[in-house]
Amino acid sequence: CSLITPILFSMPGASTGQVVVTDHLNFWGGCRVKPKDGINAEPVHEPATGRKLCDMFPCGKEEVDQAIQSAHTAYLKWSKMAGMERARVMLEAARIIRERRDNIAKLEVINNGKSITEARVDIDVSWQTLEYYAGIAGTLAGEHIQLPGGSFAYTRREALGVCVGIGAWNYPFQIACWKSAPALACGNAMVFKPSPFTAVTAVILAEIYKEAGVPDGLFNVVQGGAETGTLLCNHPGVAKVSFTGSVPTGKKIMEMSAKTVKQVTLELGGKSPLIIFKDCELENAVRGALMANFLTQGEVCCNGTRVYVQREIMPVFLEEVVKRTKAIRIGDPLLENTRMGALITRQHLDKVLGFVSQAKKEGAMVLCGGEAFTPIEPKLKGGYYMSPCVLDNCTDDMTCVKEEIFGPVMSVMPFDTEEEVLKRANNTTFGLASGVFTRDISRAHRVAENLQAGTCFINNYNISPVEVPFGGYKQSGFGRENGQVTIEYYSQLKTVVVEMGDVDDYFNC
Numbered sequence: 001c002s003l004i005t006p007i008l009f010s011m012p013g014a015s016t017g018q019v020v021v022t023d024h025l026n027f028w029g030g031c032r033v034k035p036k037d038g039i040n041a042e043p044v045h046e047p048a049t050g051r052k053l054c055d056m057f058p059c060g061k062e063e064v065d066q067a068i069q070s071a072h073t074a075y076l077k078w079s080k081m082a083g084m085e086r087a088r089v090m091l092e093a094a095r096i097i098r099e100r101r102d103n104i105a106k107l108e109v110i111n112n113g114k115s116i117t118e119a120r121v122d123i124d125v126s127w128q129t130l131e132y133y134a135g136i137a138g139t140l141a142g143e144h145i146q147l148p149g150g151s152f153a154y155t156r157r158e159a160l161g162v163c164v165g166i167g168a169w170n171y172p173f174q175i176a177c178w179k180s181a182p183a184l185a186c187g188n189a190m191v192f193k194p195s196p197f198t199a200v201t202a203v204i205l206a207e208i209y210k211e212a213g214v215p216d217g218l219f220n221v222v223q224g225g226a227e228t229g230t231l232l233c234n235h236p237g238v239a240k241v242s243f244t245g246s247v248p249t250g251k252k253i254m255e256m257s258a259k260t261v262k263q264v265t266l267e268l269g270g271k272s273p274l275i276i277f278k279d280c281e282l283e284n285a286v287r288g289a290l291m292a293n294f295l296t297q298g299e300v301c302c303n304g305t306r307v308y309v310q311r312e313i314m315p316v317f318l319e320e321v322v323k324r325t326k327a328i329r330i331g332d333p334l335l336e337n338t339r340m341g342a343l344i345t346r347q348h349l350d351k352v353l354g355f356v357s358q359a360k361k362e363g364a365m366v367l368c369g370g371e372a373f374t375p376i377e378p379k380l381k382g383g384y385y386m387s388p389c390v391l392d393n394c395t396d397d398m399t400c401v402k403e404e405i406f407g408p409v410m411s412v413m414p415f416d417t418e419e420e421v422l423k424r425a426n427n428t429t430f431g432l433a434s435g436v437f438t439r440d441i442s443r444a445h446r447v448a449e450n451l452q453a454g455t456c457f458i459n460n461y462n463i464s465p466v467e468v469p470f471g472g473y474k475q476s477g478f479g480r481e482n483g484q485v486t487i488e489y490y491s492q493l494k495t496v497v498v499e500m501g502d503v504d505d506y507f508n509c
């Protein structure tokens with residue numbers, strides 16, 4: 001099969017509304033694979049224009065079996081290699097991603113709708129993830145434990161086998177790297193299923209791994225939605241499922257995985273609190289609130305969408321935050337100065353706008369945005385744009401404050417005391433992230449300690465370098481991605497006990 005994706009290499013001059021993808025999007029056995037039946041096509045759209053980008057053909061049972069079989073074959077080879085050898089291949093893959101960064105970012109924009117500036121950061125984070133886990137691959141080791149009489153035990157850190165990755169559509173390429181890099185570093189193979197809305201870029205990663213020298217079948221891509229995902233989670237040949245997506249789907253994944261006791265990592269949704277005290281550096285707090293709400297059109301799981309502002313600074317905070325929100329440049333996501341692109345689908349846009357109408361009905365006040373937006377350029381007229389929204393007069397019982405909107409909608413609420421705001425911030429079934437702005441260092445760390453969330457950002461928001469563990473508390477999931485700890489979630493420990501003396505004559509004394 002031919003490597004080097006034709007589409008990726010015809011990208012340099014490409015602009016919004018031009019690209020059509022006809023290449024096969026499945027990948028196993030070291031090759032792109034043609035869909036078996038070529039029926040049940042689901043159209044994938046370019047969010048910036050609403051135009052069809054390609055067809056996605058969901059994989060059925062036979063195809064899923066083939067992908068898992070191919071992963072198993074590769075696992076047998078890869079898991080026997082030294083960590084240092086795996087590292088070398090992963091570093092080469094990181095180098096190739098870095099080399100093709102701009103074109104991969106462009107394709108990600110065309111499929112996802114986010115701005116090119118953000119997509120480049122996503123691709124940089126992606127190769128950094130491979131570099132980071134390549135660095136760890138050579139360090140994986142067990143322990144030696146002395147026992148009486150010269151006997152001893154040692155532990156071996158071993159791979160799990162075939163791991164499944166199931167991704168969401170907001171960070172398609174990055175999610176594939178966040179899952180595959182630690183998996184591969186530990187000696188596992190992976191079958192990855194991207195979201196059906198963003199079918200295009202995962203296969204590029206598969207080709208890059210192959211080009212870098214992984215055994216055929218080590219990283220595979222199967223396309224499809226819930227049905228294909230179900231086949232993967234129920235498959236007896238799979239040792240682990242790592243999932244990024246919504247809470248309801250996460251619960252199903254756990255249930256299915258329980259049948260054969262597969263290990264599970266769940267990165268689910270959130271409704272994270274961002275607490276801004278009156279002693280904060282206001283300029284930074286305002287920038288932080290924008291970072292917490294408007295990256296990737298607000299479609300970010302760890303966004304700080306419940307913004308609690310201490311009453312005394314509420315008027316000046318609102319004035320600044322609204323001024324800056326109104327100034328966000330929305331439009332063609334491939335243009336350098338665009339800061340907000342299009343939402344993922346028409347249906348999702350309608351859902352987000354529905355949350356804004358509901359908020360108004362429940363008494364919230366729209367200070368800016370919250371409306372469908374039509375750029376002037378004719379080719380963008382069918383795109384899924386909206387103006388970023390700031391809601392005032394919100395209360396904790398409103399739908400916009402309780403439910404994950406997954407769009408550019410910030411809900412702002414006043415508070416008076418630290419004790420009160422902590423109680424309100426923790427009054428949710430989610431627990432993915434949280435943030436606090438204050439110049440009082442004791443307060444900052446006290447608040448961080450008392451917030452029930454997997455991450456707390458102090459005086460910034462949505463900063464997640466690969467060295468730092470990421471994951472949820474409560475119904476936002478469990479397990480972690482990134483950081484050294486993730487090795488624990490992609491490996492298992494074997495204990496070997498060695499007797500140096502004679503076996504006790506226990507039964508015949």
Ligand SMILES: NC(=O)C1=CN([C@@H]2O[C@H](COP(=O)(O)OP(=O)(O)OC[C@H]3O[C@@H](n4cnc5c(N)ncnc54)[C@H](O)[C@@H]3O)[C@@H](O)[C@H]2O)C=CC1
Nearest residue numbers: 167168169194195225226229230245246249267268269301
């Ligand atoms: N914590 C995190 O890191 C993130 C969480 N999210 C959450 O995901 C939601 C939006 O993403 P969606 O893609 O719509 O979520 P989703 O949960 O519908 O889908 C996520 C993935 O699961 C697959 N899937 C759906 N049903 C399945 C089933 N029964 N069995 C196996 N796989 C199945 C989908 O095809 C997709 O690949 C947001 O509401 C947000 O809460 C999104 C991104 C990141």
Ligand SMILES: C[N+](C)(C)CCCC(=O)O
Nearest residue numbers: 170171300301302462464
């Ligand atoms: C990169 N970051 C931190 C903005 C978001 C990553 C989590 C997600 O997949 O939504």
